[in-house]
Amino acid sequence: MSETLDDMSDLVKQYVQDGASLCSLAEKYGTYSYNIKFLLSIHGVTEFRTNHEQMALHRVKRERERKVVYVQAYKGYVIGIHDTLTEASEAVGVSVSRISKCVKGQAWSAGGYNWRRVDA
Helix, strand or coil: CCCCHHHHHHHHHHHHCCCCCHHHHHHHHCCCHHHHHHHHHHCCCCCCCCHHHHHHHHHHHHHHHCEEEEEECCCCCEEEEECCHHHHHHHHCCCHHHHHHHHCCCCCCECCEEEEEECC
16 A cells, blocks of 8 residues: 555544544555555554444434424424424424434324434
């Protein structure tokens, strides 16, 4: 793998800030994950995520990319769309935790609305 120092800083940024996995970086750069881990350790990364932590990070990141939609409870009309749970909570006056339970399927409605996540 022949990378420049500029590319290595991109590699570190992709792993640390963007949450890329060792496997996805290895695939992208055409090498093995242990080579990526070695290169990251040379550039100051000392803690590496386990597969379980990586999957949880990916799940959270995916959920944040999805919008929150609230629908009239019985008729099914879309009332509004918000980027975050907090934004939706402030707009409707319902707690974030209650909306979150609806989105996860743990509650039927919050504030008289059904809540769902949709792809942006």
